[in-house]
Amino acid sequence: MSKLKMNIGILGLGLIGGSLGFDLRSQGHHILGVSRRESTCQKAVAIGSVDEASVDLSLLAAAEVVFICTPLALIVPQLEQMIAHLSTATIVTDVGSAKAQIVKAISPLWDNFIGGHPMAGRTDSGIEAAQRNLFVDKPYVLTPIATTPTSAIAVVEEIVRSLGANIYYCQPEQHDRAVSWISHLPVMVSSSLIAACLSETDPDVLELAQKLASSGFRDTSRVGGGNPELGVMMARYNRQALLRSLQQYRHNLDELTNLIEQENWTVLEQKLKSTGKARPDFVD
Incomplete structure (x- = not known):
């Protein structure tokens, strides 16, 4: 008090x-x-x-x-x-x-x-x-x-x-780098997830996907469905750190894409294991 x-x-x-x-x-x-x-x-x-x-x-x-x-x-x-x-x-x-x-x-x-x-x-x-x-x-x-x-x-x-x-x-700069990873990047990732789903060209499949979406989709898309003004502000005021995070995220997506293309299930499993292990360091 x-x-x-x-x-x-x-x-x-x-x-x-x-x-x-x-x-x-x-x-x-x-x-x-x-x-x-x-x-x-x-x-x-x-x-x-x-x-x-x-x-x-x-x-x-x-x-x-x-x-x-x-x-x-x-x-x-x-x-x-x-x-x-x-x-x-x-x-x-x-x-x-x-x-x-x-x-x-x-x-x-x-x-x-x-x-x-x-x-x-x-x-x-x-x-x-x-x-x-x-x-x-x-x-x-x-x-x-x-x-x-x-x-x-x-x-x-x-x-x-x-x-x-x-x-x-x-320090202010340290803050901006840290939040670009755990707050600002997720907004952009989540928004692009929703945009990717909307690119489905078969309307019946899209409608089915919307009906089947449940907790997994809700969790990963939540922050991308939030206040658009806030998302623009994050990008505008933390532009450098966010760009760095987005580039790294793209690199990680490319890695996963390559492993799936190569049918390299062993390394894919190792990757998913290590990210699963690391998650509790970020959230309870």
């Missing part, structure tokens, strides 16, 4: 912002929410995610800490508008799923900034999807750089701990 009760601002009241509001407000912090839509502001207050909400950034003037929870493309432009209203002591953090570009752009503009990325999500989006305890036992990455004030790191760390999340520290 956080010892100090603070005024905490949340800019962007979607799934992550709304869920943050629930948890931090339940600890006695005073939550100031800002959203582009008046209807979202009213909803956030009505469900108890925030204490006050406005479409006006000036509401954040009273905040001691601000979480930017907008889509990736809006983080930097929103910060540029917001800093006119903040005291220089205000600590700012974000929740974007790519870090290097964001940290590089914001660091010269705001000293008290620390990049962050809670790895908690659902397929639903918007304030309606917000829920309590979304971050419990989930990874929450913080990406301070050499110039990040230790006082800012300490405050954000305490808030994140109070959410029940598991904190990881790394």
